[in-house]
Amino acid sequence: MTPRISLLAALLAATVSVPATAALSADEAKALGTTLTAVGADKSANKDGSIPAYTGGLTTPPAGFKPGDGMRPNPFAGDKPRLSIDGKTMAAHAGQLTEGTKALLQKYPSFRVDVYPTHRSVAFPKWVADNTAKNAVKARTGNDGRSIEGAHAGFPFPIPKTGYEAMWNHLVRFNGQAYESKYRNLTVDAGGRVTLATEGLSNQEYPYWDNSKTSADTYWKIKLTYTGPARRAGEALMIIDPLDIGNKDRRAWTYLPGQRRVKVAPDLGHDTPNPGTAGGNTFDDIFLFNGSMDRFDFKLVGKKEMLVPYNAYAAVYGAKQDELLKPNHLNPDLVRWELHRVWVVEATLREGKRHVYGKRTFYLDEDSWAAVASDAYDARGQLYRTGFAYMAPSYDLPAPYTDMFGHYDLVSRQYSLTGFIAETGGLRHTKPLPDREWTADALAGAGVR
Numbered sequence: 120m121t122p123r124i125s126l127l128a129a130l131l132a133a134t135v136s137v138p139a140t141a142a143l144s145a146d147e148a149k150a151l152g153t154t155l156t157a158v159g160a161d162k163s164a165n166k167d168g169s170i171p172a173y174t175g176g177l178t179t180p181p182a183g184f185k186p187g188d189g190m191r192p193n194p195f196a197g198d199k200p201r202l203s204i205d206g207k208t209m210a211a212h213a214g215q216l217t218e219g220t221k222a223l224l225q226k227y228p229s230f231r232v233d234v235y236p237t238h239r240s241v242a243f244p245k246w247v248a249d250n251t252a253k254n255a256v257k258a259r260t261g262n263d264g265r266s267i268e269g270a271h272a273g274f275p276f277p278i279p280k281t282g283y284e285a286m287w288n289h290l291v292r293f294n295g296q297a298y299e300s301k302y303r304n305l306t307v308d309a310g311g312r313v314t315l316a317t318e319g320l321s322n323q324e325y326p327y328w329d330n331s332k333t334s335a336d337t338y339w340k341i342k343l344t345y346t347g348p349a350r351r352a353g354e355a356l357m358i359i360d361p362l363d364i365g366n367k368d369r370r371a372w373t374y375l376p377g378q379r380r381v382k383v384a385p386d387l388g389h390d391t392p393n394p395g396t397a398g399g400n401t402f403d404d405i406f407l408f409n410g411s412m413d414r415f416d417f418k419l420v421g422k423k424e425m426l427v428p429y430n431a432y433a434a435v436y437g438a439k440q441d442e443l444l445k446p447n448h449l450n451p452d453l454v455r456w457e458l459h460r461v462w463v464v465e466a467t468l469r470e471g472k473r474h475v476y477g478k479r480t481f482y483l484d485e486d487s488w489a490a491v492a493s494d495a496y497d498a499r500g501q502l503y504r505t506g507f508a509y510m511a512p513s514y515d516l517p518a519p520y521t522d523m524f525g526h527y528d529l530v531s532r533q534y535s536l537t538g539f540i541a542e543t544g545g546l547r548h549t550k551p552l553p554d555r556e557w558t559a560d561a562l563a564g565a566g567v568r
Contacts, residue, residue, distance in 0.1 A: 142269065143278055148255040151277055157248030159277030160485040161460060165424060169237060169458050173486065176242025177514045184515065189300070189545030191513065193432035195238060195455075202234040204426075215426045215458065217482060219494045219505020222529055223448060231451035237458050238430055241486040241510075242517035246330050247293055251277050260284060262365025265412050272330045274488060282417030282464045286481070288488035289408060290360075291338050295518045297324040297551040301543035303440070306397050309532040311446030316397040316535070318543075319345040323522075324551050327362065338362050340557055343395070352376075357562050358387060364411045374562050381559040389414060390475040399535030400504065400526040401475065407490035407506045407524055408481055414474050415466035422460050425482055427491040429457040431509035435523050438541045448534065449525065454509070460485045461492075476503065484510070487519035504528050516548055 156162055156173050164172040180186075181194040204212050206224045213221060216232070223230045250273025258270035264283030267275050275291065276284035304316040320343070327338040337359055345354040353376035361367045371387040374380070388410045392398035403410045428434075434443060434453045443450050461482040468477050477500065482492040493506040508521040523538040540546055555561060 142257050142259055143255045145256055147278060148252065151252055151255060152248070155278070156486070157277075158243065158251055158274050158486070158488065159279075161422075165460070170424065170460060171237060171239060173239045176486070176517065177238070177240035177512060178242045178517050180514050186515065187547075189540070189547045191432060191436050191511065191515070191545065193437060194240075194514065195235070195430055195432070198235050198455075200233040200235055204232040204234065205230070212426070215424055217425065217427075217492050217494055217505065218480070218502055219492065219507075219527065219529075220426070222502055222505060223527060226529065226532075227447045229445075229451075230448050232426060232456050233451060233454070234426060234456050234458065235430075239459075239486055240430055240512050240514070241484070241519050242512070242514070243293060244517070247273055249273070250330070260287065262363070263413075264417065265365030266363045268362070271332070271334050272328055279419060279462070282419040282466070283412060285419055285462050285464050285483055285488075286408065286412060286417055289406075289481070289483050289490050291325065291327050292487060292489045292521070293328060293518055294323075294325065294520055294522065295513070295516050295548045296326075296328045296330075297322075298546055298548045299323070300522075300538070300540045300546045302537075303539045303543065304396050304535065304537045305440070305444060305539060306399050306535045307444055307446065307533060313440070313444050314397065315348050316399070317343075317345050317351055317395045318347040319343055321538075322549075322552060322556075326551075329551070336361055336363070342552075342557070342562065355562050356384065356387065357557070357559075359557065360410065365413070369410060372559050372562055379563075381563045390473075396526075396535040396537055399528065399533065400506070400537075404493075404495075404504075404506060404526060405537070406521065407493040407508055408479075412466075414469060414472040415479065416469055418465045418467070420463040420465055422485065423463055424458055425461050425492070426456050426458055427461065427482060427484070428454055428507050428509045429459060429484075429491065430511065431455050431523075432511045434509050434541075435511040435520075436541050436545060440539065440542055443539075443541075444536065447532070448527065449536070459491075484519075487512075487521070489519055489521040491521065502529055513546065513548065518548075520546060522546075 183192040209224045254270040254273045258275035279285040303318040322342045324340045326335040339360045342357045355374040359370045371384040373384045390401045464481045466479040476495045477498040478496040480494040495504045497503040506526040508524040525536040527534040
């Protein structure tokens with residue numbers, strides 16, 4: 120760690136939970152756009168140049184991209200791995216590997232980390248940068264870190280002082296204001312058998328990023344309409360998360376065609392097993408973390424150079440299902456790893472709270488604020504699940520995209536992959552749906568077989 124980050128980590132170590140935080144001072148915010156990028160990442164290269172300086176990201180689509188298409192060709196297809204790590208060589212690189220990555224390398228001889236040249240490809244529209252600068256001196260957390268105010272259409276905490284602030288940057292991460300995809304969620308059991316957990320249409324919106332307005336009450340909305348497998352066709356669910364989630368909590372509904380009615384679903388959160396992945400992860404494992412932060416204390420550890428999946432176009436857009444999903448783990452030939460600086464956040468279960476995880480570690484990419492890796496431990500302190508998000512930025516918007524993610528269960532030896540879109544048309548950035556589409560009645564209509 121750099122001396123500046125080490126000092127920050129030391130100062131934060133004594134404070135586990137902060138009831139509320141103040142915005143940055145004008146002097147602190149001056150670092151944005153100078154030594155830091157507009158969203159708070161270090162602009163400079165690392166000492167040996169293996170992480171390059173940030174120069175604005177990837178904003179020019181490669182040859183072969185068709186405007187408006189949901190599929191995005193790999194702009195780095197010509198790159199070759201500069202390093203390959205397996206269980207026999209991992210010790211030399213242990214400091215740059217998450218605990219989950221090391222566990223997979225130890226458990227499965229066929230697992231491998233192919234390290235490619237680092238490309239800082241993440242880019243944002245200019246208005247995101249402009250609004251982030253405004254938010255930096257206004258945004259605050261409340262309700263023990265679980266709610267935010269004073270922020271809109273930009274990252275709220277580009278220079279975070281607490282784990283809660285860093286996690287809020289992840290929760291509202293910029294993928295565009297609205298997008299849709301036809302997707303598959305898949306599981307692979309200990310014997311290597313691939314099973315379709317669910318498939319369907321996903322509509323997601325982030326009203327927080329509506330730059331035509333000055334504020335929003337809601338930061339995230341999702342509506343899923345299942346088309347498969349056959350036993351689940353016609354089901355639907357909808358989730359809406361407010362910025363004041365510390366007081367208002369999320370709203371959620373499900374539609375079951377057998378009952379032909381919409382039901383309020385207050386349990387679609389926290390450690391409830393996610394039926395969309397056949398129980399392969401919890402609801403708050405979605406996007407590696409999702410929902411309210413009320414059950415854990417979040418501590419900002421600092422920034423570290425780590426090997427994480429990145430620019431994973433081959434896996435997200437170019438892979439065939441049978442080629443990508445192999446026994447025990449994804450096909451290493453199709454997963455690109457790069458060295459990036461990440462913010463490390465540790466979450467420890469609060470006294471008196473219940474959760475299947477006793478401790479969690481999140482790794483947030485400094486350029487996008489998206490969680491790109493996570494480790495989850497059980498109540499005994501043993502590593503239970505490890506997760507990875509496979510970033511493939513939408514260079515045509517531009518916006519990072521990390522909605523394909525997976526979790527490895529180190530106890531049952533099964534794994535899940537959520538949001539596979541390579542064979543279903545990819546991802547399309549869209550206009551927001553009318554408000555009437557985000558009602559219980561509309562959910563019932565969408566789910567009718």
